[in-house]
Amino acid sequence: MLTREDGALQAVRRRHELRVLEALVENGPRTRRELEEDTKLSRTTLSAIVGDLRQRGVLAESVKEHYGEGRNGRPTKVLTLDPTAGAAVGIELGRARISVTVAGFDGSSVAHELLDIDPAMELAAKVSRAVGIVRSLVDSGVVRGDSILGIGVGVASRHADPASLADDDTRQSDPQGASFEELRLLLDAPLLWDNNIRLAAMAESARYALASEDLLYVVLSTGISCSVVVKGSPLRGGNGLAGELGHTSVDFEGKPCWCGGVGCLESYLGVANVLAEAAARGGSFASIAALAAAADDGDEVALGVIAWAGTLLGRAMATAAMIVDPSRVVVAGELSQCGDRLLEPVRAALAARQLNIGNRSTVVGMGASAPSSGSDGAALMALRHWALDSV
Ligand SMILES: [Zn+2]
Numbered sequence: 001m002l003t004r005e006d007g008a009l010q011a012v013r014r015r016h017e018l019r020v021l022e023a024l025v026e027n028g029p030r031t032r033r034e035l036e037e038d039t040k041l042s043r044t045t046l047s048a049i050v051g052d053l054r055q056r057g058v059l060a061e062s063v064k065e066h067y068g069e070g071r072n073g074r075p076t077k078v079l080t081l082d083p084t085a086g087a088a089v090g091i092e093l094g095r096a097r098i099s100v101t102v103a104g105f106d107g108s109s110v111a112h113e114l115l116d117i118d119p120a121m122e123l124a125a126k127v128s129r130a131v132g133i134v135r136s137l138v139d140s141g142v143v144r145g146d147s148i149l150g151i152g153v154g155v156a157s158r159h160a161d162p163a164s165l166a167d168d169d170t171r172q173s174d175p176q177g178a179s180f181e182e183l184r185l186l187l188d189a190p191l192l193w194d195n196n197i198r199l200a201a202m203a204e205s206a207r208y209a210l211a212s213e214d215l216l217y218v219v220l221s222t223g224i225s226c227s228v229v230v231k232g233s234p235l236r237g238g239n240g241l242a243g244e245l246g247h248t249s250v251d252f253e254g255k256p257c258w259c260g261g262v263g264c265l266e267s268y269l270g271v272a273n274v275l276a277e278a279a280a281r282g283g284s285f286a287s288i289a290a291l292a293a294a295a296d297d298g299d300e301v302a303l304g305v306i307a308w309a310g311t312l313l314g315r316a317m318a319t320a321a322m323i324v325d326p327s328r329v330v331v332a333g334e335l336s337q338c339g340d341r342l343l344e345p346v347r348a349a350l351a352a353r354q355l356n357i358g359n360r361s362t363v364v365g366m367g368a369s370a371p372s373s374g375s376d377g378a379a380l381m382a383l384r385h386w387a388l389d390s391v
Helices: 004-027 034-041 042-053 123-139 181-187 196-208 265-269 271-280 288-296 300-324 334-340 340-352 373-386
Strands: 059-063 077-081 086-093 097-104 108-114 150-155 191-195 212-218 224-230 328-332 362-368
Touching: 004 042, 004 077, 004 362, 034 042, 034 077, 042 059, 042 300, 059 196, 086 123, 086 196, 097 123, 097 373, 108 123, 123 181, 150 181, 150 196, 150 373, 191 196, 191 328, 191 373, 196 212, 196 224, 196 328, 196 373, 212 334, 224 265, 265 271, 265 300, 271 288, 271 300, 271 334, 288 300, 288 334, 300 328, 300 334, 300 340, 328 334, 334 340, 340 362, 340 373
Parallel strands: 086 150, 150 191, 212 328, 328 362
Antiparallel strands: 059 077, 086 097, 097 108, 212 224
């Protein structure tokens, strides 16, 4: 068992280790001398850290050609991060799938696994499945427990208590009905969880690699999920409930919503509601993909329904943009298959609500819709929380 002093020493060592890792992520391969300068660590400390990281397979030391020969005539050796060493494991426990991403120290994806599941599956059962996937990654050597800095988990439709995400030693409580203990023990690493759409939005924002961008991410699917990403971090809100675009009203005289509101966007633009609207207009489409394909063929009903959906989305988006002023709006989920036909009314609505107090420009585009977005974002959250500012 660790004593208090051991714990403190470990914390110092970990901070030193992170300085070395950050220097390598930021600058690429470095000689030991360069690392000494980068990290301001003593030669002895650096040597101990490097030795340990090499043993754990995180660093490799090799002769770098273009560095030429050192002063003593010997070729210069450089330390390189092993691109296959996993630094964080991200897991999305989605509604209909489980996705696992292993991210390297530079944030790149080292491995990805995807499993389709029954949407009726309980959260605890999803955790067990995820544990099985991670265990097989450990057994096959893709994940080494001793290089993992932390675990991130994205959970569908639950919002983590923002207070428990504070950057201190307080351990976050697990979501109701599930325990993440098995994951923590398996990888011997700390774990943090949040809403999966927020994490997908974070991964989406990292794609643009523009830290100055404020992004509004909307997933139009069975329901509507939305997340605001400010300077690369998802906005959680004072109660963990930020981003409920689906429950802003687009019609104050409209239909009642399960949330208690009236005329909520989600009551119209959930996939089933869009297909029902098409049916009411005399069109029969089995899916949004079929609706989008019919629109491509010039089907009047399909075109009309998509324009109607885009207009409602534009109405909600214009209100959100008034408050958030995002530089980019990203639309993902099944409905995004309708493409620019859906987005044009949104762009028009934003342009029409241009204020006379300053130029506002917002790019409205499609999301990457990568099935790994949620787990990529979860891994990114872990990397940023426990380690690397440079990711
Ligand atoms: Zn509602």
